[in-house]
Amino acid sequence: MNWKTFFALLSRDGHVARRNLIFTLVQNLLQPLLLTFVLPMPTEHAAMTILPVAAELAVLLFSLRQRWVAAGRSLQPLAAAAA
Numbered sequence: 001m002n003w004k005t006f007f008a009l010l011s012r013d014g015h016v017a018r019r020n021l022i023f024t025l026v027q028n029l030l031q032p033l034l035l036t037f038v039l040p041m042p043t044e045h046a047a048m049t050i051l052p053v054a055a056e057l058a059v060l061l062f063s064l065r066q067r068w069v070a071a072g073r074s075l076q077p078l079a080a081a082a083a
Contacts, residue, residue: 026064030057 017024034057 023061023064023068027061030060 034053
């Protein structure tokens with residue numbers, strides 16, 4: 001990959017992140033919390049703790065996205081431009 005391609009992809013990712021600013025912020029704020037409170041537990045059953053939390057996080061983000069779409073907002077603003 002050359003630099004022109006790299007910066008084009010970086011520019012596109014920045015554009016999509018700005019368009020989906022709320023979801024980008026929610027994901028970036030929740031991920032360190034997940035790492036802080038779930039992974040450092042030194043128990044032999046850590047996997048039993050990580051899986052439910054990961055499932056809850058997935059459900060939370062899915063429901064936020066569904067509400068966003070139900071409000072008439074698009075999650076893929078570049079899909080229409082590419083078509």
